[in-house]
Amino acid sequence: MMKRSTVAAVAVLAAAVSLPAAAQFQKPEDAVKYRQSGMFVMADHFGRIGAMVNGRAPYDAAAAVKNAETVAVLATLPFAGFVEGTASTEKGKSSAAVWSKRADFDAGAKKMQDEVAKLVAAAKTNNLDTLKAAFGEVGKACKGCHDNFRNQ
Amino acid sequence: MMKRSTVAAVAVLAAAVSLPAAAQFQKPEDAVKYRQSGMFVMADHFGRIGAMVNGRAPYDAAAAVKNAETVAVLATLPFAGFVEGTASTEKGKSSAAVWSKRADFDAGAKKMQDEVAKLVAAAKTNNLDTLKAAFGEVGKACKGCHDNFRNQ
Numbered sequence: 159m160m161k162r163s164t165v166a167a168v169a170v171l172a173a174a175v176s177l178p179a180a181a182q183f184q185k186p187e188d189a190v191k192y193r194q195s196g197m198f199v200m201a202d203h204f205g206r207i208g209a210m211v212n213g214r215a216p217y218d219a220a221a222a223v224k225n226a227e228t229v230a231v232l233a234t235l236p237f238a239g240f241v242e243g244t245a246s247t248e249k250g251k252s253s254a255a256v257w258s259k260r261a262d263f264d265a266g267a268k269k270m271q272d273e274v275a276k277l278v279a280a281a282k283t284n285n286l287d288t289l290k291a292a293f294g295e296v297g298k299a300c301k302g303c304h305d306n307f308r309n310q
Numbered sequence: 311m312m313k314r315s316t317v318a319a320v321a322v323l324a325a326a327v328s329l330p331a332a333a334q335f336q337k338p339e340d341a342v343k344y345r346q347s348g349m350f351v352m353a354d355h356f357g358r359i360g361a362m363v364n365g366r367a368p369y370d371a372a373a374a375v376k377n378a379e380t381v382a383v384l385a386t387l388p389f390a391g392f393v394e395g396t397a398s399t400e401k402g403k404s405s406a407a408v409w410s411k412r413a414d415f416d417a418g419a420k421k422m423q424d425e426v427a428k429l430v431a432a433a434k435t436n437n438l439d440t441l442k443a444a445f446g447e448v449g450k451a452c453k454g455c456h457d458n459f460r461n462q
Contacts, residue, residue: 202344
């Protein structure tokens with residue numbers, strides 16, 4: 159009886175350990191929609207800071223902090239959606255390079271997350287020039303990956 | 311000179327105060343895509359907790375907390391996207407009731423956010439039954455609005 163429980167426990171553990179990232183999505187299309195949705199919402203909140211630093215919206219220090227913090231949460235999410243077999247040849251979509259150069263892609267994601275952490279800190283200084291500089295660095299990190307891993 | 315500055319300051323303030331929610335979106339379609347994207351990502355993370363409480367995935371207390379906290383951030387976002395003039399008659403999309411009964415809709419959103427806050431607390435108890443109960447209450451709050459404000 160104890161042995162059977164142990165076997166069951168090991169089976170559960172093995173399933174948990176070997177659970178691929180894809181397992182959280184029922185279909186590959188869900189993973190694609192998940193990452194695209196997350197990126198869209200993240201871009202929206204990043205863009206609200208962009209409007210402030212580019213003078214298209216009044217500078218609102220509290221809103222900048224809130225938006226930067228929202229970006230920081232969203233920045234951690236989409237990468238789970240880059241599951242195998244979801245490359246595209248369509249313009250603006252993820253290219254096969256995401257998977258053939260996955261370490262570079264992951265490093266790019268990490269770089270973006272690091273710059274976003276700095277953006278949150280910059281927003282909290284309540285200094286528009288500091289915010290603007292940090293915004294630019296995040297933008298570069300975004301562009302770096304988009305240039306290399308998105309079909310042009 | 312001082313008077314002109316005062317006038318300018320008042321103008322800026324008035325612009326900020328009267329800035330409609332729509333102003334953060336360039337086009338109504340962007341607002342619709344924003345709210346749909348946010349809801350999709352939120353549903354995904356809520357669904358990961360659902361898989362645990364319904365026995366389709368192993369119970370992982372830390373992951374449950376992380377997912378609940380992610381839902382809590384996402385739960386605050388989509389409602390800014392319900393801008394005027396974006397009702398639909400299509401099945402599964404937002405009906406005109408969102409705008410004709412806006413106070414009820416906003417109360418429904420608040421109810422969901424309150425239940426999500428309880429979900430976070432429940433996840434932190436590390437008790438699957440407690441999590442399951444809180445999950446059910448959030449689900450009811452979701453369904454309440456979907457039944458009343460989404461085309462059937």
